[in-house]
Amino acid sequence: MTALAALAFLTGQLTQLAPVDILILVLYFAIVLFIGFYVKGSTNTSEEFFLAGREMTAWIAGLSFVSANLGSLELMGWAGAAYQYGMLATHWYWIGAIPAMLFLGIVMMPFYYISKTHSVPGYLQLRFGEGARGLSAVSFGLMTILMSGVNMYAMALVMKVVLGWNISFSIWVGAITVAIYVMLGGLKSAIINEVLQFVLIWAGAALIPILGLVEAGGWNNLKANIAHNIGSNDYTHLWTTLGHFRDNPMGVHWTGIVFGLGFVVSFGYWTTDFLVVQRVLSANNLRAAKMAPVIGAAFKMAVPLIVIVPGLIALGLNNHGVPLFHLVGENQVSAANPYSYNEVLPLMLIRYCGPGLLGLGITALVAGFMSGMAGNVSAFSTVWTYDLYGAFINKKASDKHYVAMGRWSTVVGMLISIATAYLVANAASIMDYVQALFSFFIAPLFGTVVLGMLWKRATKAGGFWGLLAGTASSIGMWVYTSFGTEIHKALALSRVALSSDARPMAENLYRALWSWLICVAVTVVVSYMTKPTPEAQLAGLVYGATPIPDDGATSIWQKPIFWAVIVIIVFFALNIIFF
Amino acid sequence: MATGTGRGEALSIWFFVGALTLVYGIVLLPYGAWEWFGHHEAHTVLNNLHPTFWWGLLLTVFGGFYTIRFRPRAGGSNKV
Numbered sequence: 177m178t179a180l181a182a183l184a185f186l187t188g189q190l191t192q193l194a195p196v197d198i199l200i201l202v203l204y205f206a207i208v209l210f211i212g213f214y215v216k217g218s219t220n221t222s223e224e225f226f227l228a229g230r231e232m233t234a235w236i237a238g239l240s241f242v243s244a245n246l247g248s249l250e251l252m253g254w255a256g257a258a259y260q261y262g263m264l265a266t267h268w269y270w271i272g273a274i275p276a277m278l279f280l281g282i283v284m285m286p287f288y289y290i291s292k293t294h295s296v297p298g299y300l301q302l303r304f305g306e307g308a309r310g311l312s313a314v315s316f317g318l319m320t321i322l323m324s325g326v327n328m329y330a331m332a333l334v335m336k337v338v339l340g341w342n343i344s345f346s347i348w349v350g351a352i353t354v355a356i357y358v359m360l361g362g363l364k365s366a367i368i369n370e371v372l373q374f375v376l377i378w379a380g381a382a383l384i385p386i387l388g389l390v391e392a393g394g395w396n397n398l399k400a401n402i403a404h405n406i407g408s409n410d411y412t413h414l415w416t417t418l419g420h421f422r423d424n425p426m427g428v429h430w431t432g433i434v435f436g437l438g439f440v441v442s443f444g445y446w447t448t449d450f451l452v453v454q455r456v457l458s459a460n461n462l463r464a465a466k467m468a469p470v471i472g473a474a475f476k477m478a479v480p481l482i483v484i485v486p487g488l489i490a491l492g493l494n495n496h497g498v499p500l501f502h503l504v505g506e507n508q509v510s511a512a513n514p515y516s517y518n519e520v521l522p523l524m525l526i527r528y529c530g531p532g533l534l535g536l537g538i539t540a541l542v543a544g545f546m547s548g549m550a551g552n553v554s555a556f557s558t559v560w561t562y563d564l565y566g567a568f569i570n571k572k573a574s575d576k577h578y579v580a581m582g583r584w585s586t587v588v589g590m591l592i593s594i595a596t597a598y599l600v601a602n603a604a605s606i607m608d609y610v611q612a613l614f615s616f617f618i619a620p621l622f623g624t625v626v627l628g629m630l631w632k633r634a635t636k637a638g639g640f641w642g643l644l645a646g647t648a649s650s651i652g653m654w655v656y657t658s659f660g661t662e663i664h665k666a667l668a669l670s671r672v673a674l675s676s677d678a679r680p681m682a683e684n685l686y687r688a689l690w691s692w693l694i695c696v697a698v699t700v701v702v703s704y705m706t707k708p709t710p711e712a713q714l715a716g717l718v719y720g721a722t723p724i725p726d727d728g729a730t731s732i733w734q735k736p737i738f739w740a741v742i743v744i745i746v747f748f749a750l751n752i753i754f755f
Numbered sequence: 756m757a758t759g760t761g762r763g764e765a766l767s768i769w770f771f772v773g774a775l776t777l778v779y780g781i782v783l784l785p786y787g788a789w790e791w792f793g794h795h796e797a798h799t800v801l802n803n804l805h806p807t808f809w810w811g812l813l814l815t816v817f818g819g820f821y822t823i824r825f826r827p828r829a830g831g832s833n834k835v
Contacts, residue, residue, distance in 0.1 A: 196782065196786050199782060200779060200782060203775070203778055203779070203782075204775070207771065207774070207775055211771065214766065236768055367768075368768050368771060371768055371772060372771060372772060372775060375772050375775070375776060376775070379776060379779065379810075379814060383806055383810060387800070387801050387804070387806060390801060390804070391800060391801055526799075527799065527800050528799055528800055528801060528806070529799060529806070530790070530796070530797020530798075530799045530802065530806075530807060531786070531797055531807075532782065532783045532786045532787065532807045532811070533783070533806060533807050533810060536779060536783070536810075
């Protein structure tokens with residue numbers, strides 16, 4: 177630690193790559209570019225370019241589905257959160273993902289799939305008309321391209337901190353590589369790389385928890401070490417500390433975790449964010465489309481091993497009873513405390529991995545960042561081409577023209593992302609705003625989509641005004657709690673989260689919950705005030721007006737519901753074990 | 756048809772997964788052996804367990820299995 181700190185202080189970097197590490201990194205870039213050129217020949221039609229030809233098996237769509245969310249920003253951020261908040265961070269991987277993923281597969285996927293929509297805004301157009309599609313497409317397009325820029329900057333920053341690389345070098349190398357393979361191979365190229373990235377992340381990061389647990393002397397010793405370092409048992413339980421806001425390091429209440437995170441935020445993200453839903457839409461039949469999220473959920477449950485456990489290991493390490501690490505918030509970094517929470521994963525990587533393994537770990541991080549960019553840019557090019565350009569600007573172009581537009585919008589999208597990355601580089605607070613912006617749309621969109629799928633009485637006007645009111649209320653609450661004096665912000669937070677002991681993390685959860693409720697309430701009221709949509713027009717779009725086709729499963733082993741039940745049983749078992 | 760890479764393409768997506776991990780295994784395994792048997796271990800925690808060698812071996816076996824199982828075959832099907 178001392179030597180590392182000295183290296184970081186003297187050179188501004190944590191470590192350096194050996195030739196074998198550089199070889200591993202170069203091999204990754206070579207295969208990624210090869211894949212782009214290789215699949216270009218089979219991405220000539222719009223269905224091939226934007227939906228990967230709808231020919232993916234359940235396993236590929238499922239791994240891609242979970243991998244699209246497993247970017248390095250999330251990996252490093254949640255490993256840092258595990259150091260900061262302990263096991264509570266696991267909720268974002270279990271209750272904050274698993275029920276929603278299963279709900280998508282079993283309940284919602286049939287409607288997305290049999291409506292033959294190409295995007296989530298496309299479904300909104302079929303169900304609620306052009307207004308809801310336009311609103312959703314503009315907000316989604318803007319957010320994805322900004323998030324791609326944030327990913328790009330985050331990668332450049334990590335490479336600078338860990339390896340001392342120049343920020344511009346990282347931005348341009350990453351952006352050009354991603355632009356080439358997505359422009360050439362569209363979603364197909366992105367999906368192949370996401371599956372590769374999933375394997376790479378495990379290959380590069382799984383050694384950290386294995387060696388960390390060996391060093392700690394097992395899970396029980398790790399828990400004892402953490403309790404010794406922190407002076408409390410609160411960091412190694414999932415639920416026992418959630419009885420009151422002040423009883424846990426996150427400052428949240430179980431209602432926020434269950435209803436805010438487990439219901440609204442999670443269902444909003446996993447069932448309506450087109451970035452992840454697009455992967456499942458590429459499935460080659462209805463059964464594969466239903467199975468993909470179930471397979472994704474099974475793998476998602478294992479992710480805390482490589483994200484949460486490294487954070488906990490860092491929290492439990494000590495040297496003769498004195499904690500080995502003292503990580504701080506980004507704005508508290510100093511010569512005495514040179515590392516922030518977000519650097520816990522690279523620090524653990526350097527602790528256990530020498531030349532070769534270090535290159536593998538760094539490659540996994542780079543793959544995660546690039547896949548995050550590719551996911552955002554491929555989703556952006558689809559929504560731009562189908563739901564904005566094709567819907568409002570040029571409705572009658574040829575299929576070939578739309579594919580060309582998809583390729584060019586990939587390049588333009590990437591250039592805007594680069595501009596965003598430089599903007600963020602010059603004003604880091606923009607990163608927080610971009611991430612907050614993303615949260616504005618997710619919860620209300622879930623309200624609109626779920627009512628559209630499950631409630632026949634929901635009308636076009638109801639859907640549009642509900643979505644608008646939910647989004648506006650979310651922005652309003654965020655402004656209310658984010659600006660003004662510290663006293664005002666604390667008061668605003670206590671009102672939104674219903675407790676004076678609530679901390680900022682609780683604000684996100686309760687804001688999502690309220691904005692979802694407002695969206696649902698407005699949709700219901702406006703729907704009852706407007707003329708119902710004739711049932712004939714709802715066929716293929718709404719539960720009760722749509723005969724669900726048989727998914728072709730002939731035995732219990734082939735039924736998605738069977739595997740969903742297995743996953744949910746394991747999910748409950750894990751929550752009880754780590755209660 | 757090769758799984759995941761497109762109609763008419765010969766290479767399955769799983770072949771790429773196998774090939775990449777196999778290549779990494781082939782790089783790491785001899786490097787780990789050189790570190791272990793040549794006493795050139797990196798100054799990392801638990802380097803006495805020779806993680807580079809064992810991890811390289813695991814990747815070689817995993818990658819080798821997938822590469823062979825999903826190798827392109829003339830007129831054959833790679834579908835899983």
